[in-house]
Amino acid sequence: MKRAPIYGMMAEFDSPTHLVDAAHRTHEAGYLKIDAYSPFPVEGLAEAIGFHKNRVPLVVLIGGLIGGLSGYLLQYWISAVSYPINVGGKPYHSWPAFIVVTFEMTILFGGISAVFGMLALNGLPMPYHPVFNVPRFAFATKDRFFLIVFSTDPNYSPSGTRRFLESLGPRSISEVPS
Amino acid sequence: MDEQRQPGAPVIEPGYTFGTVTDKISSIVLTRPTSNGWYLGFGVAFLLTMMMLYAVGYLFLRGVGIWGITIPIGWGFAIVNFVWWIGIGHAGTLISAILLLLRQSWRNSINRFAEAMTLFAVSAAGLFPLIHVGRPWLAYWLFPYPNTMNYWPQFRSPLVWDVFAVSTYATISLLFWFIGLVPDLATLRDRSTNRAAQIIYGILALGWRGSARHWHRYETAYLLLAGLATPLVLSVHTVVSFDFAVAIVPGWHTTIFPPYFVAGAIYSGFAMVLMLAIPIRKFYGLEDFITERHLQNSAKVMLATGLIVAYGYAIEAFMGWYSGNRFDSFLLWNRLHGPYAPWYYSLLACNIFIPQVLWIRKLRTSPVALFLVSGVILVGMWLERFIIVVVSLQRDFLTSSWGMYYPTRWDWMTYIGTIGMFLAAMFLFVRILPMISIFEMRTLLPEAEVKE
Numbered sequence: 139m140k141r142a143p144i145y146g147m148m149a150e151f152d153s154p155t156h157l158v159d160a161a162h163r164t165h166e167a168g169y170l171k172i173d174a175y176s177p178f179p180v181e182g183l184a185e186a187i188g189f190h191k192n193r194v195p196l197v198v199l200i201g202g203l204i205g206g207l208s209g210y211l212l213q214y215w216i217s218a219v220s221y222p223i224n225v226g227g228k229p230y231h232s233w234p235a236f237i238v239v240t241f242e243m244t245i246l247f248g249g250i251s252a253v254f255g256m257l258a259l260n261g262l263p264m265p266y267h268p269v270f271n272v273p274r275f276a277f278a279t280k281d282r283f284f285l286i287v288f289s290t291d292p293n294y295s296p297s298g299t300r301r302f303l304e305s306l307g308p309r310s311i312s313e314v315p316s
Numbered sequence: 317m318d319e320q321r322q323p324g325a326p327v328i329e330p331g332y333t334f335g336t337v338t339d340k341i342s343s344i345v346l347t348r349p350t351s352n353g354w355y356l357g358f359g360v361a362f363l364l365t366m367m368m369l370y371a372v373g374y375l376f377l378r379g380v381g382i383w384g385i386t387i388p389i390g391w392g393f394a395i396v397n398f399v400w401w402i403g404i405g406h407a408g409t410l411i412s413a414i415l416l417l418l419r420q421s422w423r424n425s426i427n428r429f430a431e432a433m434t435l436f437a438v439s440a441a442g443l444f445p446l447i448h449v450g451r452p453w454l455a456y457w458l459f460p461y462p463n464t465m466n467y468w469p470q471f472r473s474p475l476v477w478d479v480f481a482v483s484t485y486a487t488i489s490l491l492f493w494f495i496g497l498v499p500d501l502a503t504l505r506d507r508s509t510n511r512a513a514q515i516i517y518g519i520l521a522l523g524w525r526g527s528a529r530h531w532h533r534y535e536t537a538y539l540l541l542a543g544l545a546t547p548l549v550l551s552v553h554t555v556v557s558f559d560f561a562v563a564i565v566p567g568w569h570t571t572i573f574p575p576y577f578v579a580g581a582i583y584s585g586f587a588m589v590l591m592l593a594i595p596i597r598k599f600y601g602l603e604d605f606i607t608e609r610h611l612q613n614s615a616k617v618m619l620a621t622g623l624i625v626a627y628g629y630a631i632e633a634f635m636g637w638y639s640g641n642r643f644d645s646f647l648l649w650n651r652l653h654g655p656y657a658p659w660y661y662s663l664l665a666c667n668i669f670i671p672q673v674l675w676i677r678k679l680r681t682s683p684v685a686l687f688l689v690s691g692v693i694l695v696g697m698w699l700e701r702f703i704i705v706v707v708s709l710q711r712d713f714l715t716s717s718w719g720m721y722y723p724t725r726w727d728w729m730t731y732i733g734t735i736g737m738f739l740a741a742m743f744l745f746v747r748i749l750p751m752i753s754i755f756e757m758r759t760l761l762p763e764a765e766v767k768e
Binding site for chain 2 (some may be wrong): 153154155158161173174175176177178179180181182183184186187189192194195198202212213216217220221223225228232235236238239241242243245246248249250252253255256257259260262263264265266267269270275276277278279280281
């Protein structure tokens, strides 16, 4: 019988300091396809695993611009083109009156892009993930810190990677079935 | 956090670890048995909600004639309550967004339920304009959408601005609250032993696994959302004040309205936060997380915003005299000596004079005193909106069109009913969701700091 393919090798740590240190050393040892898991955002952890590209701000900027522009154009088209009504001699294109809705639409679209853009870039929602196969991983949302080396990393080898992770002084090491 | 930057009482009592913080907050939802007090409180709130539904149902049957509104006072309770509720909501966004940007980490233990309070307050607020329009089944006409009548909203009207401001505010508040909940829902998913709870919390947690890449994007998105919510919350009550200030009615047509409304909103919102936080920390034993420091800070915010509100009243009175406009001076006279004068004096007592006791440190740190003062402020802020709406409309330019406003029992049933609806939602919230942000509490612990 063929064994299930292996997703990676996971090490468990006690403290955020220990995890950041381990992540640094793993990255420096040449492992590039790695990830770390923590119960709260840990400062410097993303840099330690070599993650620098964050496109959330760009998504929010584009979303906000689309919201503001469409808000203004909607009001212009309605008030000056489709349904022009003379109210007390005010111009049809009375732009100062359109600022409030333009502003609210900017915020609305920017906020929606921030939330859904972040979820999409993170690949969420994803109810199943191989890391959940490790029973101890349930503590990743409480008080434990995990580091994983993916089996797709060119330097990955079942025994070599295990030996390397053991040298980092973890609490435990487990193989992650995919 | 070093001690120099954190004067006074601690934000979280010493001796907690990641594990105990998690267990303490999640056990309230997962293992703690539902107490009789909860059933009693929820039962009363639920009955009040039913009373509101009865009043609103009868309103749909008979129309707004069952309320006390008549010309010249066409706004009445519906608008008073709308402004009161939406103002209360403002403290939640202030705590979660503005204090986040200002790096006030003490907010971490009160932001979650303050945001929930915002959501429920905005829901209660949104109900009032909806049922006030007379034909609520056509309320969607307020939104621009292509239709066979070839008709569009009038974008030069502050009432249309208000539709956009309030609906944006409700949407962003919901997103902000939900996205803050996601990591804690994952904690509940992993901690619960009940299969149904695991599935429900699991679906809501969206498969959150705490990856460093995810946290990095999450923090960016959260910060940007806070940056967007900050001008939003200031704009919402500003636009609400435009509903008044753009009209030419005496007492409404002033430029002080936007800042004065925003300050009043935060004032009443913090009062509601304290009225909720003080019993919650007592009944659920959360004094270690919601400490004396939180109560003191909230009291100081109330003191500051209360003084801005007092300045607003002073300027209104000053302009009544200084403008030389006979209608404005008459409004001032009417407030002080007219038929609603007792209401105006109660307003001054509740909003300006009584809250000054918060200067006394001993009262600022006493939960009972703070609870009582907060109640007084909430009554005062309701009276403020009553004075603004009713007394200005009651006697405007033409003596022949003067009138009086008498709220009916349907007005009171709807108003008190929305308080019941708000409380019922809060009761459910503390029972099924973590009322304190667990992951943000973990970051407050000294061991969360990465040492080089």
